[in-house]
Amino acid sequence: MAFQPFTSPDGASGGASAGAAERARYVAANPATAASVLRELARHPDRGVRRIVAANPSTPEELLFKLAIEFPRSFLNNPLLSQSLRERPGLIDRLPVRTLVSLLKQPGIPAQLLVQASASPDPQVQLAVLLHPALPASLLALLARCRHSLVAGSAKLHVNAPGSLAIADARSLILASGLVLANPRRAAAVLALAPVPDWLIETFRNQWSASVPISAALAPLLAGSTVAAVRQAVAAAASTETALLVELAQDTDAQVRAVVAAHRRTPETVLQQLAGDSDPLVRQAVAANPATPVVWLERLAADALKAVRLTAIRSGRLPSSKLELLACDGDPAVIKAVVRRLSGATLLLDRLSTHPEAGVRAVVAAHPELSLSFVERLARDPEAAVRAAVAQNPKTPLGCLEQLGREGGQVRLGIARNPRTGEAMLATLASDSRPAVRLAVAAHPATSQAILSRLAADAQAAVRRQAATNPYLPAGLLGQLASDPEAQVRRAVASNLRTDSQTLQHLSYDASFGVRCAVALNAATPEPVLVRLASGGHRRVRRAVTRNPRLLALEQEAAASDLALGRLEALALSPWPQVRRSAATNRRLSTQALLRLLQDPVGYVRTAAAANPNARQFYTGVLRSIASMAIEQLQELALSPWPQVRSAIALHPRLSADLLAQLSTDPEPAVRAAAAANPGLPTRLLEQLAADRSAPVRLSAANNPSLPERLLRQLSSDRRLQAGLAANQRALPFILESEVRNRSYCFERLMLLLHPRMSAQGLALASRSLAWPERWAVASHRRTPEALLQQLVVDSNRLVREAAWANLTARSAARSHL
Known part of the structure; x- marks a missing residue:
């Protein structure tokens, strides 16, 4: 609940007031304010009020710990902290790691707090301690022995640590700092934004996960990995080019060669070479490849190793x-x-x-x-x-x-x-003690209805289920099995084409969505039942309705080129959207029906109607003449039933604000996207379209050069739009920045920080990173503001200091030559 104004510091509440924030600050600063009131004020919408609560010595301890994350400086200035540190040395252990790290990132931390925090086993806390330049050598020696490579390396590179290191050592030390590829799947997407620097390529190759799909663009980069599993993944990728397969066929690892031998795109000449490979795994893979010529398959069938001969035989091509x-x-x-x-x-x-x-x-x-x-x-x-x-x-x-x-x-x-x-023997076997035998009898096409009736009452649910799937089971027994306690039996009844409509309707309300899915897939299910199942409930049931054989048959019929016109017109009025969509693609559909489908409530039906091959004759001529049309004609065409026409109108540079406003609320996303791309669109409308529910519309708005920077920054953080915005030079720095915000220290984040288009805000985010390689990347970056470089010149890490100083010196020299 929101804070209400108070009449006195002891917590007595008064009436609401529009200017309550000022009074709230007064109450929050008063040491006599009750703890219950301070708890309420800690949730106040005004940030200044919450900051004052964090500095109040009367604020309860657990509340202070929470507020310290947002207001670490206020917490450090709280008189309660110094008192607590003196009286309770174990207080530091009670602080959550996130709170403690937030505090340790602040300058001017009490020495007592640093010493106590350095004893923490958490690497994040230890790295936060190492941010401070004034650490004693004894403490650094202790942290240099830490098992965590980044902590130990940070301690050895501290400005107070003994020894000296040249700036040229920075890259090799970064590679030794425990740099990991956190998410290879996301790294593939990041690679489109930030190419891997040459000195990081080896780490990228060797840390790639073989389970992640490899694109054609990524394959050449990863083929040089020293990890065999990665090279295997490259060789197995369907998109791997033939030239790369030829190269990998020479790999020293037999499993890599075996994967090449199994690839469908491997040339015959390479398969011939691999058929004589010394490793049996490779020869087996050649024998299993359908592209292997029969003459080589015959040779492999005579191989000395049994496994290779068996593979050649099982190919079925001998x-x-x-x-x-x-x-x-x-x-x-x-x-x-x-x-x-x-x-x-x-x-x-x-x-x-x-x-x-x-x-x-x-x-x-x-x-x-x-x-x-x-x-x-x-x-x-x-x-x-x-x-x-x-x-x-x-x-x-x-x-x-x-x-x-x-x-x-x-x-x-x-x-x-x-x-x-025969039936007599099946009758005997139906009484067998083994369920597997009775199950086989229940599935037998010659089993009589009398035997099936017995098996429908079997003690084993699997036998009853098999009986329920038999097309010769009496209809009455199907109705009985519809009430079976086992869902697998009821599902078999729901799948049986001989199950009557009343039973199917009953099963459509079954508690098991698997049973309802079976009803949805049954071609005998009445249409009203399908309509009800499609309108709500479990999404898998709704999806099953779309795969019902009757509906699929109607879709195929509606698309048939020789369908009678009367039948086609009827299918264009079907209650099923997928049938209407199929009819909308039929080039024999009448103009009247096509125009009606253009107004269909379902978007994909309208899209199909607009894409009908015969539709072009209605608007092709109009599209050619739009550029020279008068405003009055454009206003008239903005009401066209054809979305292609409305989209072309929306892009016209001479549209009035009213007409653009009309098109920016069009029901078709393609038309709204065209309006969003119009450079003359008023900012108010552009901001509305930047929040559109359709991703293509938002992307179009983001690519409009008139979009305000604050909205472009916001849209750039939407991962669904990032691929479409990657070529946008205005958006790229914001995309890079958003990716940095969403990651902790890892290979991908360092790769982003090294990108020459990283924004100043993104660099500022990393300038106080716990990981010194990130601060070094910021200190080395040509776009880092000089104010940040001045801070990094006094960083606790000597390599960061040297990089920042070198950057400042280079800039000063460049200015002197102007």
């Missing part, structure tokens, strides 16, 4: 003759891979059915081209895995299946999955 040769391979795994891809090789399959390895016989037993006599022989195989494979083979005779049905385990599961299994 000719039958080569596969038949590989069937003589001594490794069972290779033979099994060959059998799975054999076609038209019955004699070879029959021969392999007697292979001594049970795994090979099992794969052969499942092959549909195996001779019937050998199928029957394998049905008597001593290995259960082989008999289970026979049980799944659609060629297995019914007699064999009945005989195998007397067994248990995997064999019965194989029978339940066999498409030839």
Whole structure:
């Protein structure tokens, strides 16, 4: 609640007054003011009142700690502080780190406070202590032994530390200061604003995260990284150029070469070279690449290493003759891979059915081209895995299946999955104790309605769910399963095309959004139910409605070039926006319907109508003649139904303020963006458009040279606009400044501070940074105000001092030569 004026220092409240701020300051400064009143005053909207509360010795301690962040100088001047430091040496430990750092950044800190703060284990506090030039050598020696590299380095570079360092050492010391790439994904965006200085490139390359997508522009920079994982990421990027892939194919790291070998853009000549690589991982990758010529694939199929041979076989591109040769391979795994891809090789399959390895016989037993006599022989195989494979083979005779049905385990599961299994056997299997067998029966296309009725009441939810998806389940049972306690079962009912409309309507209110999504995706769902699901509720349900097969079919129909005109006109009136959008793109749509869709309440429908190929004939001639039109004609055309025409009018340099005001409130973002780009737009309207809900409109306003600097600074901090503003020379310093504001010490922030277009405000922000490399960047910058350089000449860090002094000297010399 806002502060109310007081009649006396003891807290008695009085009536509200417009000039209460002055009285509030008086109350805030009075040591006799009650603690409860001071707490209220600490939230006063007037900054001066809050500052006075921070200096009042009667302000409660916990409140002082909070106010110290905003008003560190007032806190330090508070008589309570010096008294507390004398009486309570442990007070420093009670201060929050943020408060303590804010205090330590102030000049003239009591020596007692510095000594106590230096004992803190927090690196931020230690760095804040090191900001002070008057630290004793004993304290610096202690901090120089800190494990934190930036703290230790700052202590060694302190002006009171022993030894000397040349300014040429600054860059190497920055690289050794624990500089990290905090967010590679954002660093990629920062790179568009601030190119990496040459001396920082190696750090940038080596700290890049391999999990972050790499653009074509970034790939050449990162390809030189000493970290193999980064080079692998470059080689794997879809956008990597062929020339770079050729270079990386020579990499010393086998995994990098393997990634190159798997890339779809790797040239055949390089694949041929890599096919003979000494590392099997590389040869495997070549074998798996669809672009590898068959002649090289055949050579890899004869590789000494089994893994390479298997990869070549599994590619599916080896000719039958080569596969038949590989069937003589001594490794069972290779033979099994060959059998799975054999076609038209019955004699070879029959021969392999007697292979001594049970795994090979099992794969052969499942092959549909195996001779019937050998199928029957394998049905008597001593290995259960082989008999289970026979049980799944659609060629297995019914007699064999009945005989195998007397067994248990995997064999019965194989029978339940066999498409030839009869109803009688399925009825027996439906009572199997294993849920996996009953699940397979529930999914079987030959399972009768009577069996499905039993399985719909199964104790296992997965079996009931599978029964609910079977297209032959009786409709009445679907209605019963719609009330199943398990959401997965109800979802299966909601997905079944045979579920009646009443049940679907009931399920559209289900507590599970997954069930409601299934209703939204069901082509049998009534349109009123879809309309209701699309109008509110969970966003995933609304998205599912847009993917309903019926609506997708309507979209395709509305776009068809041979659609009857009457039907097209009807679809242009559809209640579904996506259908209207599809109709709006049809070049056969009538002018009347097109004009109606230009007024559609949904923006993307209007955009589609304006982009209709036939629309151009209505406004192309008008656009050509706009430049020479009289003001009266422009006013008339500003009411055109075509947004392209209104956009062109909005850019006209001779528009009246009233007409610009009209166009700046147009419902189409493209028209408002055009108005925002007009150099003659009044400042009042430009400021309104700078706050528009549409990002393209705000971007257009930001690029208008008439936009006031304060608004441009504000818009430059919007990351959605920064890519479009990067080329704007007015905006670039503000973009750089906003990025500096949003970051703590890291590689990206240092890169921004080194940018030659960094604003003076951004440099001022970093001039009191805890990290000396940032202060050095400010001290070295050609745009740093001389007043800041004068401060940095007396910085606690010797390299910062030298850089600031060198900068001032160079400027003085430049002025003397003028």
